[in-house]
Amino acid sequence: MFAPVTEEVDAAELEVTGEIPAALDGLYLRNGPNPRFTPIGSYLYPIDGDGMLHGVWLSEGRARYRNRFVRTPALEAEEWAGRALWGGLESMILPDAEQVGPELAGTxxxxxxxxVVRHGGRLLALAESDSPYRIGAGLETLGREDFEGALPAGITAHPKIDPVTGEMVVFCYGLEPPFLTWSVIGRDGTVTSGPTLVDGVDEPMMIHDMALTRRFAVLVLAPAFFDLDAAMAGGSFLAWRPERGTRVALIPRDGSPPRWAADEAFWTWHTVNAYDDGPGADAPVVLDYVQWSRLTVGSAPGAAQDPVSGGLTRAVIDPATGSMTRTLLDDARVEFPRIDDRLIGRRHRRTALATSTGRTDLLSGEYDAVRFHDLETGASHVWDAGDLSVGEPVFAPEPGTDSEESGYWLTFATDRTDGSSWFLVVPAEDPASGPVARARIPVRVPLGLHGCWLPTEGGQAAEE
Incomplete structure (x- = not known):
């Protein structure tokens, strides 16, 4: 399910079962780790691996497909050599100048x-914490993006775009000071604020995702610390230190100092959404996210003896006192939560998540159903995908409407019996009924990671 593919494919007309809604006009695009060559030393999913973009263009009920590698200098150097030259993050194998030249040696x-995200006229393939790469309309790689030199250290993979202001709020963590910064990129793609140091962070930490409210950027700082000394000695480059607890930073978007809350240790890969629960300056912040009892990547000591648990969780944070109350909303095994992106930073009701039905033959990180949770009533509905393993669901709204139920959930899925991959369209008004359309993808799409729906804007999303 997760194994990479090496062929770049174009298909002008996909075979469709059912009927793709004519209202869907645009591009569904997903990025994910896909090593071009067999890794050496180590391979740490989901962080290691070359980027590969998978795109499905929809128009007038028809679909076409293209996939392309994100072409970094390292990928091109390995293609020239015909083999992998870099080791995975946990092996610390770096090529020398004889292998890759002086500019790439030791990097x-x-x-x-x-x-992958579109903002300010740019389509960007995003790394964990590094400069993104700009992508063209045909998924060709245009080069590294540093926002006219304003963000040389890059950004992380989960920026949040405010649907009201059009601003994209980003953060970046580093192995050396400054360990954590945040920035604001205006609607036109120009950096308008930052990078601004987040005071109170004096060690390198891994922070995968963020959330946004009208007042705050919200960062969850779980006790996952980078340990380069351990990595150089053959150990894990990430250390889970639960005795340190988890902190949540509420970073005022007006530039004033962060406000902090703290609790017992937990880990999160992905937030659902956040919002201010009221209009006042001291209104609580509501944060929905997928919670895990510990870090779920790497080879931290004791992990095998410490089974991981989690589920869909809500934290309510008082910015004035720093108190935080967490409530488990759904204890099902879930990941990759998404909402209608038009509600980012505002009160939401519905979320969709990849989930498991309890099949015992699934791999770690593999899901065989989509769970649709109503955060107002607490009810959940599940579409069991049967022999299909599904990815992250992405919401495509019905044009001209503003309802969370008027639209479709889009995802890739792969059949565990024969390795065939499909693009699925699930109706938001009755998601448990399953897809109204399935388009056969001519190449297997490896499971993971994140994607987006890019509706046609002036002909630019769906045309090359």
Missing amino acids: FRELPDIN
């Missing part, structure tokens, strides 16, 4: 393989 490879 870590860039990994723009996590997510």
Whole structure:
């Protein structure tokens, strides 16, 4: 399910079962880790691996497909050599000048393989914490993006775009000071604020995602610390230190100092959404996210003896006192939560998540159903995908409407019996009924990671 593919494919007309809604006009695009060559030393999913973009263009009920590697200098150097030259993050194998030339010698490879976003006229393939790569309309790689030199250290893979102001709020963590910064990129793609230091962070930490409210950027700082000394000695480059607890930073978007809350240790890969629960300056912040009892990547000591648990969780944070109350909303095994992106930073009702029905033959990180949770009533509905393993669901709204139920959930899925991959369209008004359309993808799409729906804007999303 997760194994990479090496062929770049174009298909002008996909075979469709059912009927693709004519209202869907645009591009569904997903990025994910896909090693071009067999890794050496180590391979740490989901962070390691070359980026590969998979795109399905929809128009007038028809679909076409294209996939392309994100072409970094490291990928091109390995193609020239015909083999992998860099090791995975846990092996610390770096090529020398004889292998890759003086500019790349001794450097870590860039990994723009996590997510993809469109903002300010740019389509960007995003890395865990590094410069993104700009992508053309035909998924060709245009080069590294540093926002006219304003963000040389890059950004992380989960920026959040405010649907009201059009601003994209980003953060970046580093192995050296400054360990954590945040920035604002205006609607036109110009950096308007930052990078601004987040006071109170004096060690390198891994922070995968963020959330946004009208007042705050919200960052969850779980106790996952980078340990380069351990990595150089053959150990894990990430250390889970639960005795340190988890902190949540509420970073005022007006530039004033952060406000902090703290609790017992937990880990989160992905937030659902956040919002201010009221109009006042001291209104609580509501944060929905997928919670895990510990870090779920790497080879931290004791992990095998400490089974992981989690589920869909809500935290309510008082910015004035720093108190935080967490409530488990759904204890099902879930990941990759998404909402209608038009509600980012505002009160939402519905979320969709990849989930498991309890089949015992699934791999770690593999899901065989989509769970649709109503956060107002607490009810959940599940579409069991049967022999299909599904990815992250992405919402495509019905044009001209503003309802969370008027639209479709889009995702890739792969059949565990024969390895065939499909593009699925699930109606938001009755998601448990399953797809109204399935388009056969001519190449297997490896499971993971993140994607987006890019409706046609002036002909630019769906045309090359």
